[in-house]
C-alpha cells in the first residue's frame with residue numbers, strides 16, 4: 001500500500017506568492033462545506049502547486065484529513081479503473097478511520113480512501129455508484145466524529161467525462177459532491193482542471209447552478225511575474241537580473257510560472273536572448289506544423305482557423321464569441337487557446353503561443 005504522494009514534479013522548488021488564492025481557499029476551509037469548488041486556469045499555471053502548498057504548509061494537519069485523488073497520467077477506460085484510483089485497499093482487520101488516523105501522522109494527504117479488501121471486492125461486484133458513495137460517506141462521517149474535517153481534491157476530473165455506468169458517471173459524482181457539500185456539509189470538495197471546455201460545460205450546467213463556485217489560478221500578472229524572476233534568479237542563479245532582462249523575459253513568456261522557471265534554469269548554461277529565441281522558435285515550429293496539417297486536410301477550415309488566430313495580432317485577450325463556436329472549441333481543445341467561461345474571454349495558452357501566432361500569421 002503506498003499512500004505517500006509527492007506533489008512536486010521535477011526539481012524541488014520553493015513556492016512563490018499566490019497569497020490571494022491561498023487566502024481565498026483557507027477561508028473556504030475555515031467555513032462549513034457548502035459548495036463544490038472548481039480550481040481552473042490555463043495549462044501549467046500552477047494549480048497543483050498551489051493546492052500542494054496549501055495541503056503541505058498552510059493548513060493545520062491536526063484539523064484536516066485530505067484525500068487527493070489524482071486522475072492525471074492514469075489510464076481510465078472503465079468503471080473498475082476509476083474505483084481503483086478512488087480507493088486504497090488494505091488487509092489489516094481495522095476500521096478505515098483507524099487506518100486513516102495512523103497514516104495521517106506521517107503524510108499530509110492520502111491518495112485514496114482506505115478500504116478493507118473484502119469491502120472493495122463487494123463494491124466492485126455491484127455495478128452501481130450507490131454503495132460506493134454510501135461507503136465513502138460513512139468513512140467521512142467517522143472522520144468528522146473524530147473531530148477532523150475531511151477534504152476531497154480531485155485532479156483532472158474531466159478524464160471520466162465520457163464514462164457511463166447508468167447515466168454519465170461524472171453527473172453521478174457531481175450529484176454526490178453536491179450532497180456532501182450543500183446538503184450534508186460534511187466534506188470540502190475541490191476539482192482541479194486545465195480543460196477549459198470541461199469547465200465551460202460545468203459552468204453552463206443548470207443542475208450545478210448555485211451549487212458550485214470557481215477559483216481561477218491564472219498565469220502571474222506582470223508585476224508578480226517580474227518578482228518571480230527576482231525570486232528564481234536568487235534561488236537558482238544566485239544573482240540579480242536587470243530590469244531590461246526581466247522585461248525581455250516577460251515579453252517572450254509572460255507570466256507562466258513553468259516557462260519563467262525554464263528560462264532562468266537555462267541561463268546557467270546559455271545567454272538570455274539565445275534561450276528566449278530558441279523557446280520561441282520551438283513554439284513557432286509546433287504551431288507551423290499544426291497549421292500545415294489542417295491546411296493539408298481541409299483548406300476551408302484552415303482559412304477559418306487562420307482568420308480566428310489573426311484576431312490575436314492586435315490583442316492578447318478577446319471576447320469569446322468573436323470566434324465561431326466550432327473553431328474556438330477546436331483551438332481550445334488543441335490547447336492553443338484558453339477559454340475563461342466566467343469572464344467570457346479567450347486568450348492564447350501562453351505569451352509564447354501568442355508570440356508564435358503574431359509571427360506566423
Ligand SMILES: Nc1ncnc2c1ncn2[C@@H]1O[C@H](COP(=O)(O)OP(=O)(O)OP(=O)(O)O)[C@@H](O)[C@H]1O
Nearest residue numbers: 014015016042043044045046047048049194257258
Ligand atoms: N507559485 C509557484 N511557485 C513556484 N513554482 C511554481 C508555482 N506555480 C507553479 N510552479 C511550478 O510550475 C510548474 C507547473 O505548475 P503546476 O503543475 O502546478 O501547474 P498546473 O496548473 O497544475 O498544470 P496543468 O495545466 O497540467 O494542470 C511546476 O513545476 C510548479 O512547481
